[in-house]
Amino acid sequence: MEKYSFTNLAKHALAGHKNWKPLWRSPEPKKSYDVVIVGAGGQGLATAYYLAKNHGITNVAVIDKGWLGGGNTGRNTSMVRSNYFYEESSNFYDHSLKLYEQLGNELNYNVMLSQGGVMLLGHSAVEMQLIERAANSLLLQGVDSEMLTPEQVKEREPVIDLNPNGRYPIQGGFVQKRGGVARHDAVAWGYARRASDMGVDIIQDCPITNILTDSNNKAIGVETAKFGVIKADKVVSCVAGLSSTIADMAGFDLPIKSQTLQAMVSEPIKPVMHGCVGSGPVHCYVSQSDRGEILVGGTADFYPSFGQRGNINPTEHTLAAMCEIFPLFSRLKLMRQWAGIVDISPDSTPIIGLTPVKDMYISTGWGTGGFKGIPAGGETLAYTVANNKPHHLVEKFDLGRFARGEMIDEAAAAGIPH
Ligand SMILES: Cc1cc2nc3c(=O)[nH]c(=O)nc-3n(C[C@H](O)[C@H](O)[C@H](O)COP(=O)(O)OP(=O)(O)OC[C@H]3O[C@@H](n4cnc5c(N)ncnc54)[C@H](O)[C@@H]3O)c2cc1C
Numbered sequence: 001m002e003k004y005s006f007t008n009l010a011k012h013a014l015a016g017h018k019n020w021k022p023l024w025r026s027p028e029p030k031k032s033y034d035v036v037i038v039g040a041g042g043q044g045l046a047t048a049y050y051l052a053k054n055h056g057i058t059n060v061a062v063i064d065k066g067w068l069g070g071g072n073t074g075r076n077t078s079m080v081r082s083n084y085f086y087e088e089s090s091n092f093y094d095h096s097l098k099l100y101e102q103l104g105n106e107l108n109y110n111v112m113l114s115q116g117g118v119m120l121l122g123h124s125a126v127e128m129q130l131i132e133r134a135a136n137s138l139l140l141q142g143v144d145s146e147m148l149t150p151e152q153v154k155e156r157e158p159v160i161d162l163n164p165n166g167r168y169p170i171q172g173g174f175v176q177k178r179g180g181v182a183r184h185d186a187v188a189w190g191y192a193r194r195a196s197d198m199g200v201d202i203i204q205d206c207p208i209t210n211i212l213t214d215s216n217n218k219a220i221g222v223e224t225a226k227f228g229v230i231k232a233d234k235v236v237s238c239v240a241g242l243s244s245t246i247a248d249m250a251g252f253d254l255p256i257k258s259q260t261l262q263a264m265v266s267e268p269i270k271p272v273m274h275g276c277v278g279s280g281p282v283h284c285y286v287s288q289s290d291r292g293e294i295l296v297g298g299t300a301d302f303y304p305s306f307g308q309r310g311n312i313n314p315t316e317h318t319l320a321a322m323c324e325i326f327p328l329f330s331r332l333k334l335m336r337q338w339a340g341i342v343d344i345s346p347d348s349t350p351i352i353g354l355t356p357v358k359d360m361y362i363s364t365g366w367g368t369g370g371f372k373g374i375p376a377g378g379e380t381l382a383y384t385v386a387n388n389k390p391h392h393l394v395e396k397f398d399l400g401r402f403a404r405g406e407m408i409d410e411a412a413a414a415g416i417p418h
C-alpha cells in the first residue's frame with residue numbers, strides 16, 4: 001500500500017500525476033472462488049471487506065458489469081443518519097452511523113464524514129405532532145434527536161424562508177445532529193482498496209449473465225459475459241435496482257420495484273448551509289457540497305423503470321419544492337442532473353439475508369437510502385454469508401417477512417428524508 005504523505009503528494013504533482021499506484025488490483029478472475037459477489041457498489045465492496053477482515057474469507061471476487069461505484073453508490077446525495085422510526089431500523093442504522101464515525105480510521109482513507117446535522121421540517125400542527133412522535137420514539141431508542149422551533153430552524157439554516165404567508169409556512173422541525181454527509185466515491189474506493197489488499201479480486205466491466213444452480217437448487221457459480229463460467233461455493237447479489245433481474249436468473253421472485261431517482265446540483269456558491277434540510281410534504285431535500293454547489297434531491301420518477309437519466313417533470317417538481325423553502329436559491333443556475341435505479345421494497349426496509357436458493361444471499365430493497373447503510377449492510381451480510389444464518393441486527397430484514405406479514409414500514413422515514 002502506498003504511504004500517504006506530503007512528500008509523496010509533492011512527488012506525484014511534480015511528475016504530472018502520471019505515476020499514481022492504482023488503489024486496487026485488477027486481476028484476471030480465477031476459475032473458482034469461495035464467494036462471488038455480484039455488484040461492486042458500496043454494499044458489495046463492504047461485504048467483501050468484512051468477509052476478509054472479520055471472517056478470514058479472502059478467496060472472494062466482486063464482479064461488476066460497469067465500473068466500481070458506478071451505480072447508485074456514485075450517484076447518491078451522500079446523506080447519513082439513523083433517525084428511523086422502528087427499533088429494528090434505528091438499531092441497524094445507528095450501528096451503521098457509528099461505523100461511519102470511525103470509517104476513515106478503519107479504512108485508512110478519508111471518507112470526508114461531515115456531521116453538520118440532518119433537519120426535517122414540519123409545516124402544520126399535524127405534521128409537528130408526527131415529528132414529535134418520531135423524535136420521542138428515537139429518544140427512547142437512544143438515538144439523538146431534537147425538536148426545533150421555527151426560530152431554531154432559522155438559527156441553524158439562516159437561508160430558510162420563515163415567511164408565515166408562504167404556501168408551506170414552517171412550524172418547526174427536528175434535527176439529528178450526528179447526521180450529515182460522507183463522500184460517496186471515497187467510501188467505495190476505501191472499501192475496495194482494503195478488500196483488494198486482503199486478497200479480494202475486483203473484476204470490472206464484466207456483466208453477470210446467469211446464476212448457476214445444481215439439481216438441489218444450490219448456487220454453484222455465475223456465468224459472465226467476458227470470462228464464461230466462474231464457479232463459487234456461495235453467490236451474493238448486491239445489485240440494487242437490478243436485483244429482480246439477478247433473482248430471475250436464479251429462479252425466484254423479489255418484491256422489488258425499480259424506479260429512477262434523480263439528484264442535481266447548482267453552480268457553486270460561498271458556504272451558506274450548515275447541514276442537510278428535508279421536507280416530506282414540500283418534497284425535496286437540500287445540502288451544500290464541499291465544492292459549494294447546492295445539492296438537491298426529491299421525488300423518484302413516477303413509474304417503474306431501469307432508466308438512469310430521469311424525466312423532466314420530477315426535476316421540475318423537485319426544483320419548485322426547493323424554491324418554496326429557499327426562495328433565494330431560485331436565482332441559481334442548475335449545473336448538472338443525474339439519476340440512479342433505486343430498489344424499493346414494499347415496506348421501504350432493506351432485504352438482507354438468505355434466499356430460496358441454497359448458498360445464495362441477497363442485499364436489496366435499499367431504495368433511496370442505502371448509502372448510509374453501507375458499513376452495517378456489509379458487516380451484517382458478511383456475517384450472514386460466513387455463518388449461513390442472519391446476523392442478529394438483520395434477522396427481521398429477511399425476505400420471508402412479506403409472506404409472514406411482518407413488515408417494518410419505514411415509508412415515512414425513507415423517501416424524502418433519504
Ligand atoms: C439520486 C440518488 C440519491 C440518493 N441519496 C441517498 C442519500 O442521500 N443517502 C442514502 O443513504 N442513500 C441514498 N441513495 C441510495 C443509495 O445510493 C443506494 O441505496 C446505495 O448506493 C446502494 O448501494 P448498492 O451497493 O446496493 O448498489 P449500487 O451502488 O447501485 O451497486 C450495484 C452494482 O451492481 C452492478 N450490477 C447490476 N447488475 C449487474 C450484473 N448483471 N452483473 C454485474 N454487475 C451488475 C451495477 O453496475 C452496480 O455497480 C440515493 C440514490 C440515488 C439514485
